Amino acid sequence: MDAAFSIFALLLLAGAVAAMSLRNLIHCALSLVVVFFSAAGLFLLLGAEFLSFAQVMVYVGAIAILIVFATLLTGSAGATTGALAFRPWLLGVGTAGWVTGVIVAAVLNGRPLPVEGKTAALPTVRQLGEALMTRYVLPLEVIGLLLTAALIGAVVLALREGGAGRGKEPRP
Incomplete structure (x- = not known):
């Protein structure tokens, strides 16, 4: 279970980075498909079968394919995304670092919530x-x-x- 989670999480992160950094729009859209499938795999590991299948049907089956078809039909399949200047990348890295710091601080300083009674069956x-x-x-x-x-x-x-x-x- 831990190995499957690690594989899906790494695929999700790699697909997200590829979707943001690749220059070819078709490759970006296909990387987004990898992200959607990885998220569906994570939902499946969490026991949310319906959410996993809905993720595949809605996001992979509809939205990602729509993006690919729109890219192909508009004639921009070979188009490349413009190279970003240094400042937007710096802003993005700074924001990501700040969010990561806030999350780490919350996890380290937070106390677990008391669990009372039985949890409802899913x-x-x-x-x-x-x-x-x-x-x-x-x-x-x-x-x-x-x-x-x-x-x-x-x-x-x-x-x-x-x-x-x-x-x-x-x-x-």
């Missing part, structure tokens, strides 16, 4: 699914309808503004 994915499909089925359906209406509205607005499907291409 719900499983099965219990969450049963609750969504029985007690909370009406709010779930309303949210589904709202999201569908938002999607249809976005498509209508995109078509009204002369977006995809109009056949109007600028002349060279």
Whole structure:
């Protein structure tokens, strides 16, 4: 368990550093995918299966792929990020050092909270699914309808503004 945590934590940190420091935008987006998968692995180790799978489905399956597609479709796949000047890096390093110092001071000077009684059992994915499909089925359906209406509205607005499907291409 400790080895798996160490591996996921190192992958998360390495992916985050790579996403910030690589110059190619596609490589940055793929590094972000590594970060999302590593965070999902950490959630899995903590026993939060639903949160882990939601992390993969939402962040890896939707957001990261959206970033990759947007980068490819805008023609900036080969674009590089500009080199940062010395001062923003200095500000970032200073802020990170300050936050680290505050956290270390809080951990070293803090007292553990007293634990009283038994902790509540964590719900499983099965219990969450049963609750969504029985007690909370009406709010779930309303949210589904709202999201569908938002999607249809976005498509209508995109078509009204002369977006995809109009056949109007600028002349060279």
